[in-house]
Amino acid sequence: MTVSALALAGCSSGAPSSPGASSGPASSSEGSPSGSGSATSGVHVSGAPAPLAALVSTLYAGGDLTHTSSPTAAKALTTRKAATGSVDATAKVGSWMGTPVAVVTAGDDVTLAVGPTWKVVGGWWPSLGVPTPSLGGGPRWVLAIGSDARKGQPLERTRADVLQVIGVDGKGGGGVMGMARDLWVPLSTGGKGKINSAMVFGGPRAQVSTVRSVTGLPLEGYVVLGFSGFKKIVDAEGGVPIVIPKTVVASHAKNLVIKAGAQTLSGAEALAYARERKTLPDGDFGRSRHQGEVILAAAIKAKLAGPIAIPSALTSFSKVGKSNLSAEQILTFTAGLHQLSPLKVGRGVAQGAFGWAGQQSIVVLGNQARSLFAEFRDGNLS
Template sequence: MIKKLLVAGTAVGVLAALWPVLGPLGGTVASPIVVGRVHRDFHPRDGKLFFLVIGNDARAGNPDASRADAIHIVGVNTVTKRGGILNFPRDSWVSIPGSGQGRINEALYRGGPGLLASTLESITGIRLDYWIMTGFEGFQGIVQGLDGVEMAVQKDLYDPTGSGAQIDAGYQNLGPKDSLAYVRTRHNFPNGDVDRTTNQGRFLLAMLKKLRREVTRSPAALLRWITIGRRYTRLDISPKETFRLAVLATQVSARDMGNETVPVTVGSVGAASVVFISPGAQSIYSRFRSTAAL
């Protein structure tokens, strides 16, 4: 085990030294993965880290006119090595700081990742540390670089006019097209967007499971993951932070990460169909704040 850790540390150290001279390792994409800090005064607390993970609906050629298609808070306790994913349906009707009320996904359009982070902080009382955002092309690029993501699909999915999903049930390796269809489809599930956002959390856990499995077999595999990420990522954080977070990801098992979606009720505002976050979510927020785990 010690030998494996030394190999991993050496591999990451080599890549860290090369980072400044590595430009983009391949073609560019219209919607890359972007990583940044939520607050300038970054002070991790008691071994707890919270990430806002955003999937936007930007199309090629118009990357700024986007709303959030996927909204998740990922917590990791660096001491216990446990964590959780808290999912928010995109049509949740909320108060957006300084911008009135609206669907939560509109916060991204109105004020970028910073406003979406502020909105979630005001709702949950959780101080977020990092935000990570990607679009359709960046998401598919990462899946392509990883040679697909293995996961158990709960049921046959057929949604040719919506997400484009045509996926058989069962454990299988999802390529870029099927992965995007899986995290976007809602018409095949009884609870629509609520089930979809839960499935997005399941997909994140499948990626974590693959990372941990590959690095356990060969610690040097972390190099491949970081290199693939480098190809599609624009970082607003330092290389040192990047490597620290990458190593942390290998130390957390998907089995120790809960995946919960905030409870909601269906309703409407005017002619708009929305969901309202139920009061019962407060107990989830409290538990998540105190432990960074679900």
């Protein structure tokens, strides 16, 4: 549910007040930005603070970005052509865990930037003759964790109610892989236990290390969100449109009925659908499958809103969630989701046989799960 909330928040159309945001109606990059090469008076950026507007001007003027771009972005932009004619761009500024972030659009171009000393960290620029997007390469994977924390409990020291690995291959494909929470595995904190208990003993980093070891996938990091934060984000953005394959009665939510068919789920309904397992014929496996469905549905809605909505999403998530991903990592990864082709995104659930460890009912990893891990090593499950 974590990444689905982050994706859904990306549908927000407003620009939040945040560090580095423009205080005026618009900013123009006319003039020469200090240390960034020559600017052109033909580039106009609305909604950007002056330093960001100057950076965008330098980008389109063909100026030097050696010290104002990440290594990967700089490499991609090496052969760019200077813009001809005027350029009208729009910036949206937000923040990720206190760090300013921005997305600037100009026609089909998208520029991703991180502050407070603004630098270009990625994007795509067809108007400048740049052939491929610069989004941190691929394949890449991030672990989405839904915390079981109740009111008054620490978000990062309770069991992981949701474990979903989100992957992109850097070529327009990707996948969502659920991990059944009862999988009995070696824990990064020592000994064996249910996979979702790693966060109790060692926090999200231990949870990432455990999933990384079990799957063999080099996860970059995590995003973690609790129940209340998930509901707040979903409701604030008007719900998540989804097609429910089969009616579900959420036994844990006072038998809330989620009917089959196309509908828009509220925060409470989306949470109930993502958490129900007792009434499902395949129990926890079905629940993990539902979580993947919610994530993909929210990602589709966010994709339709466009990359310009990403800063609002990151700002909204930062108020209620936690992550160890840097602003550059999350900005390029989230923007990469907008480059995915729906026909090249698959999903799966790591399953296994049921067993016992003492008096605990567990799931034992088998060939199905190992095959799924191997399939996902290219970042694509389609």
